[in-house]
Amino acid sequence: MNAPDNSTQADAKPTPSDLQRSFLRHLKHTIVKDKYSATPADLYLALAYAVRDMLAERWLETQQAYYRNNAKRVYYISMEFLMGRTLGNSLINLGIMEEWEGALKQLGIDATDLQESEWDAGLGNGGLGRLAACFLDSLATMSLPAYGYGIRFEYGMFFQKIVDGGQYETPDNWLRYGNPWEFGRQEHLHKIRYHGRVTEYRDEEGMQRHDWVDTHDVMAMAYDVPVPGYGNETVNTLRLWSAKSTRDFELSFFNQGNYIGAVESKMRTENISKVLYPADHMAEGKELRLRQEYFLSSATVQDIFYRFSKKHGDVSILPTKVAIQLNDTHPTLAIPELVRILLDEKLLAWDDAWKISVETFAYTNHTVLPEALETWPVRILENILPRHLQIIYQINDHFLREVASRFPDDMERLRRMSIVAEEGEKHIRMAHLAIVGSHSVNGVSALHSQILKDDLFHDFYEMWPERFNNKTNGITQRRWLKHANRWLADLVSSRIGHGWITDLGELARLRELADDREFQQQWIEVKQANKRHLADLILRDTGVRVSADSLFDCQTKRIHEYKRQLLNVLHVITRYNRIKATPGCAITPRTVIFSGKAAPSYFMAKLIIQLITAVGAVVNNDPAIHGLLKVVFMPNYNVSLAECIFPAADLSEQISTAGTEASGTGNMKYALNGALTIGTLDGANIEIMEEVGRDNIFIFGLTSKQVTHLKRAGYHPRDHYLSDPELKQALDMIAGGTFSPDDPDRFRPISDNLLANDHYLLLADYASYITSQEQVDRLYQEPYEWARRSILNTAGMGKFSSDRTIAEYAREIWNIQPEIIRPTRRFNI
Template sequence: MAAPEVTHLPNLPNDVEGLRQSIRDAVVRVVGEDPRQATERDWMEALAFAIRERMVERRLLTRRQFADEDVKRVYYLSMEYLIGRMLEANLRNMGILEPARQAMADLGVNLDTILDLEDDAALGNGGLGRLAACILESLATQGYPGYGYGIRYEFGMFRQEFEPYHQVEHPDNWLRYGNPWEFPRSDRKYPIHFYGHVVEHHHPRGETRYTWENGEEVLAMAYDYPTAGYGRRNVNNLRLWAAKATRDFDLRYFNEGDYIRAVADKAESETISMVLYPNDATAIGKELRLKQEYFFVSASLQDILDRHLALGYNLDALPDKVAIQLNDTHPAIAVAELMRLLVDCHELSWDRAWDLARRTFAYTNHTLMPEALETWPVELMERVLPRHMGIIYQINHDFLEQVRHRYPGDNDRLARLSIIDEQNGRRVRMAHLAVVGSHRVNGVAALHTQLLQETLFEDFYNLWPERFVNVTNGVTPRLWMIQANPALTELLGQRIGNDWQYDLDRLRALEPYAHDADLQKAFLDVKRANKVRLANLVRERTGVELNPDVMFDVQIKRIHEYKRQLLKLLHVVDLYRRIRAGEDVAPRVVLFGGKAAPGYARAKGIIQVINEVADIVNHDPAVGDRLKCVFFPNYEVSSASIIIPAADVSEQISTAGFEASGTGNMKLALNGALTIGTLDGANIEIRDAVGEESIFIFGMTADEVVEHRRNGPNPEAILAQQPNLAAAVEMIESGFFTCDDPGTHGDLGRYLRHEDPFFVIADYAAYTEACERADTLYADRTAWAEAAILNVARMGYFSIDRTVRDYANQIWDIIPEPVAPSRTNGAA
């Protein structure tokens, strides 16, 4: 007998009473604890389960509506999602934060305490991964049919500790208590193939076909994370893949009595999704990394094609119904994998498949740094993914034919454009594969896109100018204002209402009040309260006392030479020396935060020297409150949301031409910090938005940096002319800050004096001059408040919602599909 059709979706109440009931039930039914004995963690879990039930309802509604409306979907393929904590974000976006707070209070539990128990989901390194998380949130908020795909790493970004000065990495076991947000989908598993060899099958009439035989197989299993939109019913999905062995035991070994070997093989195939590579803006040429990339790409494409066919579309409709965005080159192997699936598995002709693939893919480049450009040795690719190597050869052959046709006899150009780099031991250039296989390529800030066209992709730009577009990054105001800065959110609400939460351009309404004395006072009070909140956290984490009445000068980002934490540190040392010499300097707290890639010795050295300087400065009684220096340990999304609202000054001081965009610069300015910055990445657009007088720009431009490099930098000559700077460098290299081992920083001194590859020395004078401009303005509280308010009012452009609309209109060709309110399925 056929089962009756089940169409009803539950409709759980979102009021205090309904929530309280669900939470109490979940403690018993899901957590398995007596409410009388439940711990805070038990309550946290119960609350999370109560929310996720509600999220999944809306997820299913959303899915039904998308299917009914025949929508085009975008799939965002990213190796990284730096999500942070999910409980508060989900409560807020579901519109039940306040009822849940009350329901918890009724149950005798303080919601804020519970929120603090959650570990960050840190499945990313820095800006690139955080951008991906912001994009997913915005897709749902704006009602776009958009899905994320990635890897469910067992261990995310490492936890950073200082022992006592240098960085030590500890594993981030974020799943140790399980994870209430995920839905394991054991029915959604795809086989992923590695190694083996390719067999050609010649057909008398028609094309040669290929099969990929032998080798090894692992399964990719789906874990779904619903992603709720703010102020809407839409709930999208982030699908993360975990590697599972195809069999628990390899029976061959098992039957031979080698039980241990049988189990070890299982463990080995599951290492694919074990750990995130903790490198930012650098490529890692490790076989396991290539396997991770292919693993998640193959699973995602199989899943996308399955869904496409299950919805009743044919493969020719792929570009009309599906857009796939490649987040950097990490998923670029997708170009070859889609060709394999279409040609080998679905038996499409090569030309038809290529046309579909190219119209479906688009690629975002996130960096110009040569060391970040992924290339794989042909030999490695041939061994791990033999069929893909063949496909890449074919793609390259067809592509170079086109180039030859267009530029006959230009062999240098052919070599420059080729997907295979023949110069450096034959390597596959993944960026070239991505450009050739995409209909759009975008940079992430205006300057970055321009530099892409002029340098890295110059030849491609000449070939296909229409393929290149700019999409300037943005940040989600839900996390980076409403959640991180409730006090400013409330103040904004009182002054200009809450429309800006959905349309950040509306912050402009604040502009006419920028010199209103009452608003200025209220604004400065909010800032001070946020500084007190940060000072408490800093005391708890580091023992250092901060005075909330002095300037908080903040540099938070990955540790990298090009980001120039050393420039800020030299300034600290300079100020310290001058304070000791009896000079009067404007007081400030300097706060650093950020992680160094574990194998990046120079970056780790920078952390160490900052910690050493901080230790001496903070304990010198001659200094007092005039200077404090803190390295905030284990900087992550959740601590960023305490630090950012408390910053007065935002340090965005990368060597011009190196920071593709930056997004911390946007978060800080949105929260009313004034930027000290170079003309790099999105700083340029921020300057254009906030106005010259509300930002402190300094230093060489990207063109000047190139010029300076060409002329041969000469840091020693500059040092000879700048006694303050020379004294600061000397103080570091003399071992002043390293009492135990005075020789430690000789190398750093040599580096600055003789190499200075990122022009710290060359830009120092301009930098300190910019800091002094900031000091002068800061001393005038009225003028400062006005400039800070103007920063907030003029940051609307940097909303991730604008970024996502730009992608939707210029690249994906998708439209929003807000889920309609329905009487049967609850109020918003």
Template sequence: MKDERKLPAFKYDYLGLDSQTIKHSMANRLEYSAGKDLYTATARDWYHVCAWVIRDRLMERWMETMRSYYRQDAKRVYYLSLEFMIGRTLSNSALSLGVSDELGAALREIGVDLEQVREMENDAALGNGGLGRLAACFLDSMATLALPGYGYGIRYEYGMFNQRIENGQQIEHPENWLRYGNPWEFPRAEVLYPVKFNGRVITYPDDSGERRYQWVDTDEVMAMAYDTPIPGYGNSTVNNMRLWSAKSSRDFDLNFFNQGDYIKAVEDKNDSENLSKVLYPDDSTEMGRELRVKQQYFFVSASLQDILYRHRKYHDSFDNLPDKVAIQLNDTHPVLAIPELMRILIDKHHLPWDKAWDITRRTFAYTNHTLLPEALETWPVAVIENLLPRHMQIVYEINQRFLNEVMHRYPGDTALLRRMSIIDEDNGKRVRMAHLAVVGSHKVNGVAALHTELMKKSIFADFDRFYPDKIVNKTNGITPRRWLKQANPQLAQLISANIGDAWVTDLDRLKQLMPLAENNAFRQQFREVKRHNKQQLAGLIKQRLNIDVNVDSIFDCHIKRMHEYKRQLLNVLHVITLYNRIRLSPDNGVVPRTVIFAGKAAPGYHLAKLIIRLINDVADIVNNDPAVDNQLKLVFLPNYNVSLAEEIIPACDLSEQISTAGTEASGTGNMKFALNGALTIGTLDGANIEIKEEVGDENIFIFGMTADEVVERKRAGYRPLDDYRNNAELGQALDMIATGYFSPTEPDRFQAVIDTLTTHGDNYMVLADYAAYVECQERVAELYRDQESWTRKTILNTANMGKFSSDRTIREYAQEIWQAEPVDVELSDHAIEKKAG
């Protein structure tokens, strides 16, 4: 049969936003950019065509945005982060432009499936966990609020790793996300900065007799910029995410090449470019630690050179730098920017120390993301001295001047000086990066109310007393564009049909849903959306794991980075308990449950990887036991990323947020689940506390010890073996793990897990909270039997998530930390003509 499909003949494309003009653009791009026609184009070709067509429509807005910032001499916000988990860009950009339907219609007319095209896009492998997902939400909100915001990071060639599960174990494979190119980025070969390492410092007197410092005999790496447009939703603002890629200062050594030593000839090039190869190289070795420090300095050095170049284009001095530039340090990874800015101001521009220090402190602000001492970065002084000798001198000087201030205010308190020192003298001389960040910033913020209060009481208690107004709270948020409108289109449509679509940029408007929780018809529609999403996820589980799950069961989801404090082990113990109950009494009328895990363990984190294997071994037994049938299923979905989260979150009934109280800074997954109509089971930790305040005590499942109770129980001498002996179901579950019930070919496979929970002290209080958790899960199951009551509570969760929009968070940052104002971007007449088409 003859194929009658036709593309329109190419004509001049005015970049209009209607489906016909988009189709004309596709014709142009398919022929002249992809070099294909309808008969040879693959799904991947169509993805690139769609990306180019949408990107073209962002360009005029992008250019006009940058021109507007220059014209208005706006204060700019620079967000420095080692991670940006932006996920897939095609759908998000089309959504922001308001052309999602038009794009789909244009493809349908050609006979191409938009969903198949979307699947061709790899997630950008630029992060691992909540840190990077938060940064991506913040970029989206800055653009949507028309704030002059830029993201700076590293263009990782391979990301962290691609996780596969083989024989129940996590196996890491290279995450080559750039294999087929990235149509969203613009390589900027002309934006190239030298970044120096090693060498030595010489001193000399200048013409006025002042002592000056020069960093010489250095090794050099070049940082090349790659730009990605970040569009705001429903406006003309398009901001920039600039990522740095390491390039060698020379391609190869011709002498070695001519001698036939080809490996040696390109050795320098390979060593240099390793800096941007992989996210978070293993730092358990000296070489790995050195590479991490080099990565961190590489991206802050390039970013600061770029920031200062942009500032000096329109300003004659650095006196007004804090009035025109705000730099936010996302965790401690970019903290080397503080001594780097000092070095530039003092050594290159010869500012006096006090003036340079005042400018530096007023420019930087620091976000802390953890209370765990082991997660607060420290680097051996010897490593910094070797790689960055001048910076180490500056850190010593900062520390000495700071400790002099402390000594004058609290004379004689040597213990205080030791605690507050930027240099830790007790553990082999290490630089405390968090201390450097606090001393070198004008504001320090936590990311949830409890987290901020605990910061003030624990890790930064001395600093809070010394700087009483410096530490503030900025509760995290998520972008409703990606995490509701894009990820859950059916629910978004249901909401908009009932209250309009203004909620997309004003999430507080979701409160208008509250009366609808009492409406039978709306509850039924809400349930139908959830069931549709569960069917979609069940299909994905079947496709990827060949496991059939019951869509009428509770979808109980625990998706996050694998870590002991996230307490995936507590969830597994509950699964084993349910399994034992079903086997003991198959006809007990248990509420069916599907427990879904996803998350990566750091390659060097052996216990976390062992927990993944335990989950899969338990799943192998539970899912294949005919006595259990459809009453219980356990699933581990590999290679957790943003796109997988977009599949799981809309389908979830129960959100697991069960970290040991006092360990989770905030969490943003808890917000995404609740926004999409899941109920939370959790401890009073991180943002769970604020979610509870917003949704009401009766619409969330809280269990376990508070942060104060955890501290008190440890102080009183917590003995986990007592809980093991005194709770028969807990004892049975642990014994089954210990004796090889789930690993018969290797009975002692999980001995390290058992030891951690018993003889090694159960640091994260898994056994202490077990009974409360199991009892709380019984309340969950009982409520799920009453679908009307359950749905009423899920609607109220969605309705009360307004506080947790990243728009609110960014607005608070802008007003209270950055002092940055929105800039209206108006397209020129020429651009408006193009838009009209």
């Protein structure tokens, strides 16, 4: 299922005067400024409101069409949405980027500068949130009836500063100056209940029923954001929930004459949607996160019922009109919430309620790390969500009886599969609940999905093999090539046309140009232009001057031990030592670029950032290096910064321990923009290798099976340390204070951890990694051969469009069809 061809539109392109009139009208009447008093932020807002006007009729018509046609809809629930900047994406998808640039240029305004004024909506930590954003773009572009659901966090992912070489977190108050792309829906309020107690009674037919009473209530208010499709009339909706206190709750304090108590209570209530993902290592943080997850789940399920009931009275047909996709386990409480409504409010029998629920839900797993699988202590659930805990127990009871029937006399299997875990403090395994309560369970790369079946959830796979499937992740080429890399997008389109924008498989036509010397030269010139742009940004943000003629070696992702930024650092130190040991050596100049955030409570990740900046301080200021090596840590990694780094990268570092990365999408974005990958056979790297060709990617290290075997056989990292002089030298420098002369022991925990444990096998993969990096050096010294392989990487990325991923979800899990929205008007601005 490719994106439908909706290119025939009734709308003529607006004229420059049309656009200018709309822009100036908003500047005067919405912003109440003129050309003399307007700030850059005012000009951005005027443009945003003018573009928003162009979405409005499409948006209304899309929603009306879904109701008219009684379409089955998919609801994508995610705790994270990393949408990035909305203005540029809207201009691209509306097909009027050039028209607006020209119209504003006549007014002496640079449209690019205005786009830079927009603050990133940082409602996510990383790949999970960016994937959700790509999926929304594809759903709209493919004219599929869909809604995204998340939380309108007032403070997004923290703003990262580097202070004295270390990460310093400051609030990301992205809503400080308002958000022109959102629409508050005060009429869409849903009551979210917490605490209280559960009473039992018998209904008229003698069935036992339950009431959840004496609850502490919070209101969820909807804020809608338009999500336009590319080149069509579809505008879907991302609905974000904001917590509001109930009036009754406030009045109880006011009536007692306690004004301060009323205000404090209101603030505590609204904290639920205040901050993205609090640290959960403290009891308060863990409770707040649970409240957030239930807040999202309950508001969304209630909203789905509200929309469903507009057209239907028979809840038994819910699965034929509603598909709910759980993006990881964070919204899993939607399962017992749906069951609660069906049992307690719709008064269905258990079997009927459970059948409807399972047929409605599908679950995407995003991790193979057991420690990352979400669990909740029973005592917290019992206090905050007592009715849901009862329902979870009931689900587990029915489930375990089914397991016992299928696998009699296997008590150990019952223990492993139980939703309720008894080891240590009694807790609920949310991944188990998601699997039991969904008709589909998918991984996000071929390797990841196989690990789920063979290892992580093998018991469940034996129980329900038909539920398990793979949906390899994808990225939207509209954002990550057409918008982020306009020079390369224009070059590609000049040779193969524009079809790739909605059918990424068209990029395969570039293969016939890979040996064309003229095209290779143009390809090199585009890359150099992007590298010069990034070099300017690096100088502005870090003060480090780098050469665009050096190889740009990039690792940009969340800082985590399994992603192995440390392995990259070990290579940097080894490279530094080689240059120092052999003055005048013919080594490829290289700029190693890191970027990414560490969780505020993750000590080792924050120490890794300190080590990166400390190594950079030594290397960058050593005159003996003669500029042959530079190390840069770019602060506050977000979507907008990624849009500058991906087009400029020569080498993409995807070096996680095999069997630990579910998929990755950064690997796809880099390759789409022509970067060559150095990586392990992990996640989607394997499928990228299959598509671009084994000769056009640098693969090193142990396979996932070898990793498993080595750990079972007994791994001794110190053996590698003692047998490899270069590795020993690098680790000794870290431990001995070479990069922290003011505090020689600062980085000793890193070397001690690697030598004593090395859970992610950095030392085992070190030698292979260094050899692979030497191959990178040799190839980069042949610019046209490097360009040829770069072209082949871009040409091989057709599989990795999120359009393909969404088509598979729509066909194989959701059973939904495109709803083509017909144009009914001309531009009305």
